[in-house]
Amino acid sequence: MFFASDNSGPVPQQILDALTQANHGFTPGYGNDDLSREVAGQLRDLFEAPEAAVSLVATGSAANCLALASFVQPWDAIFCTPPAHIEEDECNGPEFYTGGAKLRLVGESDKFDPAELEAAIKGTGGSVHNAQRGAVSITQATEKGHIYSLEELRALCDLAHAHKLPVHLDGARFANACVALDCTPAEMTWKAGVDVAVFGGTKNGLMGVEAVIFFDPGKAWEFELRRKRGGHLFSKHRYLAAQMHGYLREGLWRDLAEKANAKGARLAEGLRGIEAVRLKNDPQVNMIFLEMPRRLHARAFEAGAYYYTHADVTEGDPDEMVGARLVTDWSVADAEIDRYVDILKRA
Amino acid sequence: MFFASDNSGPVPQQILDALTQANHGFTPGYGNDDLSREVAGQLRDLFEAPEAAVSLVATGSAANCLALASFVQPWDAIFCTPPAHIEEDECNGPEFYTGGAKLRLVGESDKFDPAELEAAIKGTGGSVHNAQRGAVSITQATEKGHIYSLEELRALCDLAHAHKLPVHLDGARFANACVALDCTPAEMTWKAGVDVAVFGGTKNGLMGVEAVIFFDPGKAWEFELRRKRGGHLFSKHRYLAAQMHGYLREGLWRDLAEKANAKGARLAEGLRGIEAVRLKNDPQVNMIFLEMPRRLHARAFEAGAYYYTHADVTEGDPDEMVGARLVTDWSVADAEIDRYVDILKRA
């Protein structure tokens, strides 16, 4: 009953196999090996973007910070939502990589409202005194488990472009969103107007690999320099490539995301039947936000459940509603989900 | 006959096994798992430093830059030698992580001369106009394949400390130096006066893991913040820990370095018998610097050899002496070494 995060489960056997297969003989370092080139080509194919600049890094933090820094000047503002990972969970990483850009928080939700975004853009820049307009950063799926429809994405990108701003897509849960929308990676990125996308693998079954895809190949060299300077260029790059190779083979990335989403749906379905549980979102991917009385959390924790709550579950009024986030990883067993539901039902 | 670098060979089976063993069930992320804690304890034991702050990162660039940034202010100078990796091969990464510190190059060799170092320190700082004195960075083994004796290390550390400067040890080839000196990690670090050491694994058989060891545990929290902000904190930290776990088990790290050094010695021994080859160093670890006529390089390259030369080997006077660096990885076959020597002998 481990629902704390999708960075906590094991990787599928295919990834270990891919590492093993790559582990023979000598290869040039720093991405100049055949496997790294092959994987870059596969990613270009997957994204239907034969000219795209494709790079691998090992963490989502690096992927997002480096991608943003390639578009944003130190005197710029990045428009994002308040719960955006780049705002909340990077210990000022984006400020570090951009050399001091500002994150301008738009609205109060995890999804942009276009009117609020436009107002924020219009209220930024205009004189030398202010932060200038830098870029729009969209998270898909969002940090609260929602997804933008393709139409919504396109509208936001059009809005950004109307103000000559590039669009960054934080795709830590790219695959989860893509299968939920039943669309292609191209549709969810450049066809909607995205300028740089992070195709995350770490939360979806890899040990630690994310692909950064610039649809304008003119960004390639600057990104390479930034990656190197940030200490994110792997000398033994083949082991990043191998993971991504395994991830792309036979659509494993889709299979894993479908599993994770299905498990999220199963959990939600189970919880819907429990009166004391108030679901906060209609889960579109593998994240569930809910509220329920403290004593139910406490009961589940006693039985071995593990996830984040917004308050201590052992101290305080047992009937007070306490919020929580539950994330289902591709590997969590259905039986574990059912057991959790069962515990709550009985409690 | 791949002698280009020790970042180009495969990893030993033990490392793949360690990854497989770690790949089950759920664990907390970001280093809060049991294996990560166990490995930190093992490193403290290995270094006989029960209080040390120990962290893992995936690249040597990150390890060195983050370690230096923890000691050095933006207005400081880091004292290093001209061929230091932090000066030559990091695309200004140290400047990035320190927020703009300067690297002050001491002497013209890969090893510090204490008198030159002292002169450089004394010539730095003193007024608000100058770069201030920040830290001394020593590479062991050096980028040119030399090693400092324990006495030399101690003398440099004493000198630095006499000027109240901390000492950073770039240990990309820590293991190679340690076995060459037949000393303990403690002797080569804190017992000699080193304040922060990078215990490199990547060049010695890991996919990509380096340990950063602060002997003053007071540096721990700042390092953690810097690591996170730099995008170098792995969510699935267990896979870094697993590699290091395999590396430490049954002294694998020593075995691998002994192999690599022995192969370097075998190559040097073979080359010594060839009149046209001029060895530039008496190899102490796994790096050989030599000069020989261009035509010999060309002949070897035709036969499939692969390593760095200081000039094109196909164009130019065939009798001109051309310099080269050859590095022997733990995995290179003795037969390959002998074949290379044989080709040169016959040419």
Add this chain to the structure above:
Amino acid sequence: MFFASDNSGPVPQQILDALTQANHGFTPGYGNDDLSREVAGQLRDLFEAPEAAVSLVATGSAANCLALASFVQPWDAIFCTPPAHIEEDECNGPEFYTGGAKLRLVGESDKFDPAELEAAIKGTGGSVHNAQRGAVSITQATEKGHIYSLEELRALCDLAHAHKLPVHLDGARFANACVALDCTPAEMTWKAGVDVAVFGGTKNGLMGVEAVIFFDPGKAWEFELRRKRGGHLFSKHRYLAAQMHGYLREGLWRDLAEKANAKGARLAEGLRGIEAVRLKNDPQVNMIFLEMPRRLHARAFEAGAYYYTHADVTEGDPDEMVGARLVTDWSVADAEIDRYVDILKRA
């Protein structure tokens, strides 16, 4: 009828005289001259802080950014209000000088609400993933012309200190606030708990001088290094010192602020009598915020008035209420104020 800003009028004759008096003979540079030392002593006396570290810079931007950077780490958050000058009008200068700290906006007003500040502090930091808690920045008088009472200041400082956060006081209009409160500089700073104060001169009659006063002298040397590195250490420092010398002599700084405030009061008094004008604040210093029909602004502008409005005054519905900010400088003539009021009355 120039009410655009208090950075637009001339300097009083005393300041020119002070420059002339300082302009003879040779003096050491960079603040090592007698006059600079004397002025530092005078500032320590004025602030009743014999140990304080005192430095002069030429712009408020430099003063605030350097002061904040001395307390705040790159991974920290600075707590300020949304209209804070450091957030709105410095083109990301604080982010630049701190190496990438974040400005966390508290509430929706120009004055901190203690409960909102406490909630913001509590919601920041706590794990390596988040921005850490850095400093609280208070503007006195605020950007909207309000002042904190000494009790309010003390409460905010107590709150910050309870969370171990230092307090920075942006005193671009320090003098205006100080005379409005009829208190001493010490009462408005360290006696209330302020850790570093900017004693602004530029908006109150100097060509360009601000004093930065650290009540903990341990910050002195780092500040000096930051000032130099930022290009803000004047070689001919005596000309900054001379201005401050003239400013402090015979309480000129108080006289100028009293004049500016009195003129603000005169303007407000005049406007209160006009039905179509809606005052938005009860001016405590020299800033007036109001709304009135567009046609009144247009009429005033035609007659030569000059100040900032929130919308174009010539295009649009003539009866629509349009907001504006009017600032009265020490030098603006009473007749000009009265003429402006008169024009509106008649329109």
Add this chain to the structure above:
Amino acid sequence: MFFASDNSGPVPQQILDALTQANHGFTPGYGNDDLSREVAGQLRDLFEAPEAAVSLVATGSAANCLALASFVQPWDAIFCTPPAHIEEDECNGPEFYTGGAKLRLVGESDKFDPAELEAAIKGTGGSVHNAQRGAVSITQATEKGHIYSLEELRALCDLAHAHKLPVHLDGARFANACVALDCTPAEMTWKAGVDVAVFGGTKNGLMGVEAVIFFDPGKAWEFELRRKRGGHLFSKHRYLAAQMHGYLREGLWRDLAEKANAKGARLAEGLRGIEAVRLKNDPQVNMIFLEMPRRLHARAFEAGAYYYTHADVTEGDPDEMVGARLVTDWSVADAEIDRYVDILKRA
């Protein structure tokens, strides 16, 4: 007998007069006033560069750092000589403003040797691992009192441009060099190939004003943003403009430099007649480097002389040769120069 620096004397009466004349009425801030515009036009005329982007700042540190940052990326190297002010006397200011660029020291002299410069350029960049090629920074007159001929300047600029590198001219003593060469500002800058020049006023009689002149006007807006963000945009910009206005009127800038240079020549002429004094340079501007026995320095210091020596003049072997730098300001009296010479002659 104050020969310590040309930042230590008074400013000429014309500058005070210019401040007084500018000190009336209200003007828009931040350089949007008529006088600031007029001065920008005058500078464009002076440099025969009608399209140039012209900005004023108050310190040479700011001028040079901001100018370099407009051309140089954080991963670049700036090529300069070892005694360059940007290397030696800015407390890592260039590293700060460029976001971490590296200063690559060329040769061992204060003047570039073209062959050494070319070798340094060729030895930089080429792969993602290295610092990339950023810009060439030339100081005219140099920190050691030499000047480049126009032919030398042109050769260096041609070399830089052949490698697609822009050229920055640190003109802290621009006027001294310009009158020594008897050339126009245009000849010493863009006609020779300089891309951005600092036209220094502070060391030549202003309180603190330097003009930064980009011959490519496309750099204007980025510079403005960098200036603002660095805290170097003056709200009361007219007082910078007024100083520059006085400096340009009737060729005052040339007159002052001619005086300073002539006084340097007078001092050198006097010293040439003294056997114990060894002149180290043939002064082309207002800087003299010499060696003489310690006791002569000591004698001069007793009599009130003030300048920098390379060793203590009171302690040590009285006959040991001790180096020194003497700088003559426009305002130093001929009688003071003669008195100094006389003291040495008699000693």
